[in-house]
Amino acid sequence: VSEIAHLGPLELLSPRAEESLRFFVDVLGMEVEGQEGRSVYLRGWGDYQRYSLKLTESDTSGMALLGLRAWSPEALERRVAAVRAAGLGGAWLDSADRGRGRGYRFSGPDGHPFELYYEVDRYAPPEHLRPALKNQPQRYTGRGAAVKRLDHVNVLSADVRADRAFATDVLGYRLYERIQLDDGTEAGAWLSASIAAHELIYTKDAYGAHARLHHVAFWVDTREECLRAADLFLDHGVDIEAAPSKHAIAQGFFLYGIEPGGNRIEVTTGGYFVYDPDHPATVWTEAERRKGQAWGVQTVESFHTYGTPPVEAPAAR
Amino acid sequence: VSEIAHLGPLELLSPRAEESLRFFVDVLGMEVEGQEGRSVYLRGWGDYQRYSLKLTESDTSGMALLGLRAWSPEALERRVAAVRAAGLGGAWLDSADRGRGRGYRFSGPDGHPFELYYEVDRYAPPEHLRPALKNQPQRYTGRGAAVKRLDHVNVLSADVRADRAFATDVLGYRLYERIQLDDGTEAGAWLSASIAAHELIYTKDAYGAHARLHHVAFWVDTREECLRAADLFLDHGVDIEAAPSKHAIAQGFFLYGIEPGGNRIEVTTGGYFVYDPDHPATVWTEAERRKGQAWGVQTVESFHTYGTPPVEAPAAR
Amino acid sequence: VSEIAHLGPLELLSPRAEESLRFFVDVLGMEVEGQEGRSVYLRGWGDYQRYSLKLTESDTSGMALLGLRAWSPEALERRVAAVRAAGLGGAWLDSADRGRGRGYRFSGPDGHPFELYYEVDRYAPPEHLRPALKNQPQRYTGRGAAVKRLDHVNVLSADVRADRAFATDVLGYRLYERIQLDDGTEAGAWLSASIAAHELIYTKDAYGAHARLHHVAFWVDTREECLRAADLFLDHGVDIEAAPSKHAIAQGFFLYGIEPGGNRIEVTTGGYFVYDPDHPATVWTEAERRKGQAWGVQTVESFHTYGTPPVEAPAAR
C-alpha cells in the first residue's frame, strides 16, 4: 500500500491566463478559491482541500508543480528519505503555498517538479457555497461541466521505464497497466496509489523532450456528464481534440480538449477498481494498441505527439 | 391527426416574481428573452419560439394563459369555429402578445384560459447565444438544470370528463391514458397532439375548485439530467415535492419541485411514443393506482391535492 | 400533417440468416414473434405491432420491403391514389403478410420496395412476456442491447432529389434537414411523418446504384444504452463501424455496427422534436459537413460508400 494519499494540487502555467481562467470557471465549472500574485487557486465542488489547481500566468504552458500528499507525517519523512536515497536531490521549502504545510520539492527522473507534503487545510466553504449534505465539501453549483475534483495527471517522459520505477520504488505507487513496444521500450505506465485504475500516468514523449505535461484530468461522476461537457465545449468554442469515448487502457471514459493556454484537459469518469493486492499489470503490445480505443476509435495523431510546453521541432532521437 | 401543433407559451403568475425569476433562470437555467411591464419572457435552449414561458408578477399564483398553436391559418380558423360551436365563447384579441400574431382567447369547460393562434416569431439568438450547430435554436449554456423546452401542462379540473371531451372533440387531441375510479368518475386524462405520450393533462381537482394548475413540465433529454436537477434543487433550497422516479402512467421520468411563487414545476424526460394511429387509451383503475408509481413509490399526499392558486379550504362536493 | 402514421415493418435480407438471427436476438435483444418459411419475425419490447422486422434468408443482403402504415383506411386510399398519380405503378397484394391487412406494393423513384397498408394486428404478448405496466406492449427483458423498437431507415438513392420530392409530395413526409453540395446536388434528406427528427432518410449512393439500404436504426431510450450496446458489440465480436457519438445532422446519438448478414445497423437515441408546423429545413453545405459529427468525429470512409446489397465496383457516373 502506497504512503502517498493522493496527488494534487497541481500548478498549471498559461500564457493566456485570463482566457484559461474563464475556461476553468465557466466551462469546467470550477470555483475560484483565491488569488495571489499571478496565480488563481481553483477547486472542483468535491475537492476536500482548499484548491486542487493553481493556475499561474506565465510565458509558456505546462505543469509547474505536482503536489503529493503523504499519508502521515511519518510517511512524509520516509518518502523524503527515499527520494534522497534515490539521488533525486531536492530541498525542504522555506515557505509553504496557500494553506499547505512545509513541503519537500524535488524533480523526478525526467525532470517533473514534485512537492511532497502532509499538512494541509481542509476546505471551509463560504456561506453561498455551503452544501445541503454535510458529507460534501461544497455546494453543487452545476455551472458548466461542473467537474467534481482533480482526478489524474498524465506526464510525458523521455524515459518511461525510469519514471515508472521511480513511481513504484520511491513513491510506492502500484503499476496497473503499461505499454511495451516490440523493441522492448516502455511507452506508457498507468500508476495508482489507490484502488482507482490510474492516478499518475507516464507516456513516452514523442520528441524526447523532458518534463512535459500530456494532460490533466478532472472527474465527473457519470458518462452523461462527459457527453454534456462535449456539448459545452462545442458551444463555448473549446477545441475538442478527442470526442467522448472509452479508453481501452484503464477503460476510462474521456473527453479531451485544449484549454486556451494550450494545455490538454480531460473530463473523465468510469474505469475499474483494483481490489486485488497482487494485481498483475496488464501489458499492451503495439499490435493491440493499433486497434484503437475500446470501441475501435483511432486516436488522433496529435494525442501521440502534443504536450505542454510545446516543442519547436522533434529532437533527434 | 390534431390541428394543434403544440401548446405554449404559458403565462404563469407569481406573487414572488423576483424569486420565481431567479428559480427559472438560475435553477432551471432558462434564458430571459425580454421583459414588458410586470412580465418576464423566458425560454429553454431548445424552444423554437422566442419564449415558452411568460412569468407575470401577480397577487396570486397559477396559470394565466395557455397558448395553443394551430398547424396553419386554416386550422386556426377551423379550431376557432369549433370552439364557438361548442358554446365556449371567446373573442379575437385586438393586440397580440410579444412576437405572436392575432389570437383567439377563450376559456375551456373548467375555466382554463386558452389562446389559439398561428403566427409567431421564430427565435433569432443574439450573438452570445448563437449555437455551434445550425439545427439548434440557441447555444447550450448548461446553466442549472438547463431545461430544453416547455414540454407539457397538467391542469386540475372539477370535471375531467367534460374537459377531456373538449380536448379531443374540439381541439382534436388524442387520449392516450386515463384514470377511471370505481364509481365511474374520470379522475385523469393524458392527451397529446403528437406522438409524445402526453402534452395536456387533466386531473381531478381534490377541492372541486376551477381552472387551477397542477404543474408545468420542462423537458430535459436524459434521466441523468433529472437526477442532476434534483441535486441542484437540493443545493439551491428548492422544495422537492417528489424526488426523481418513473411514473406508471405515461412512463415519464420526473422530478417535482415547488418554485418560490408556489407553482409546481416538473423536470421531465422519457416516456414512450405513440405511433399507432388507433392507439386504444390505457385505462387505470383505482386498485392499479394504489400501487404507486412504476417502481412502487407512493405519491405524496400533496400531489393529489395541491394546485395553484391554492384554495383556502376544501369546497363542498 | 402526414397521412403516414409510421414506417415498418421492414423486411431485411441476409445471406447468413442464422447468424443474423443470433445478432438480432442475442445482441440487439429482440424477440422472435414467429417464423414462416425462410423468414423470422422479430420485435423490440416497445413495438406495438406484432413485429417490426422480418428477417429473410436470401443469397444477398439489403432491404426487401418497407411497410408504411397509413393513418386510416381513407388515408390509405388517398396515398395509393397519389402513388398512382405519380406514375409509380404498383398493385394491391392478393394476400397480406403475417398479421397485416391488404397492402399496396410499389417501388419508389429509385426502386425501393414499399408497401402501404392500414390494417394490422396489435401485439398480444404470451404469458412469459406480459409486462408489469399495462401501457407497455411487452415485458422489458433487458437481454442484450434491448432495443425498444424500429426507429428509422436510411436508404441510398442515385437521385436524392427525386426521392425526397416523392416522400414529401406523394407520401406527405416533412423535410427537416438536408445536405446540398456545392454544385447544387442534393446529397441527403432527413424526412419525418411526426415530431421525431427523422424517420426516413435518403442519402446519395456513392456508386450510383439503385434501391440500396444504408442502415436500419433501432431505438433505445438513453445514451447510456448506446454506450452499453457498444460494450456488447465489442464482447460479441460485432464489427463496430462507428463508435457511439452524436450526429451533427438531426443530433441523434449513434452506434453503428454491421450485422453478420452485412447490413448496417444503428442503435440510436436522442435528437430533437420538431413542434414548429412551418419548420424550415436545415441545409448543410459541403464545408459544414467536413467538420465531421457534432463533436468533431470524422465519419469513417465506409459510411459514405458501403450499402447493401454491396456493389461489385463503382458504376460509371
Place this chain on the structure above:
Amino acid sequence: VSEIAHLGPLELLSPRAEESLRFFVDVLGMEVEGQEGRSVYLRGWGDYQRYSLKLTESDTSGMALLGLRAWSPEALERRVAAVRAAGLGGAWLDSADRGRGRGYRFSGPDGHPFELYYEVDRYAPPEHLRPALKNQPQRYTGRGAAVKRLDHVNVLSADVRADRAFATDVLGYRLYERIQLDDGTEAGAWLSASIAAHELIYTKDAYGAHARLHHVAFWVDTREECLRAADLFLDHGVDIEAAPSKHAIAQGFFLYGIEPGGNRIEVTTGGYFVYDPDHPATVWTEAERRKGQAWGVQTVESFHTYGTPPVEAPAAR
C-alpha cells in the same frame, strides 16, 4: 491504511435456493462459476476472484460467512494476531473453500462470521466468457442487471459501537460516516478499507438480535443501470423495497429488492471517494436523519427493521 484488501466472497443462505439462483443469474445477471453440494458459486463480470458470492441452500436466510482478504501473507498473520489479542477467538480452517488458501475463521463482536485469508485463485474465464479487452476479467454479457462485482455489505448489530471499534481497531477499517442518536447511542457506522465511501456497514438491529444481515450490495458503473435494474425487478416480479434514489449518507445511488430467499439485495453505484488520509467521520444526528434520503425520500419502515434471518418478534430491550 488498512491491511484488509477487500471483503468477499460472501456466503448467503436461502431457504428457496433454486429461486434465489434464478434471481442472481437471470435478474442480477451473475455467472455460475461452479457448484458443490448445496452451494452455487457466483460472480459478477468484473470480479477478479473466481466468485464473490456463494449461495447455499439452507432452512433459513442470512449471511453464513464474510471473507476478508488480507493485503499480504504478513498482513494476514498480523490481523489474525490482532483478532486473537482482541479475545475474539477463532481458528485456522483445516480445509479451504473453493479456490482459496487457508483461512482463519472467527466471529465478530456481534457474532458475524468472518474468514481472514490471503491466498486466492484469480479468475480464468472459459472460452465463451473471454473478454475483448484484456484488462477485464470476463466478457460483459449484459444479461439482466449485469452487476459488475460485489461492492459492500451492511450487517445489523445489537451493539454498533463495539462492532465499529472492532472494525477500526482490529481490522484497520476507516470510519467515514456514522449516525449518533440523541441519547448517544451509535446507530450506524460506514467503514471502508479503501477510498470507496463504504465497504462494511454496521447498523443497529431494531430487535436487538445478533449477527443478522441487512443487505448485500452489488456494483454497477452507472445510475442508468440502477434505473434499468428497477425495470428488470418490476418485470421479473422482484419485490422492490426501495426504488432508485440517492442516499444522504455516503451519497450512493441505490435500488433495494428482496431476493426470493428473503435477503435484501442492493444494486448500487455512485458515492464519493475519500482521498483525505485524515478524513473526519461525518456524524449524522437523529434530526438530520429524519429528513430522509438525499432528495427527501422517506425510507420505508421495513428498511429500519427487516433483516435476515428474520426474527419472530421484537426481543426485549
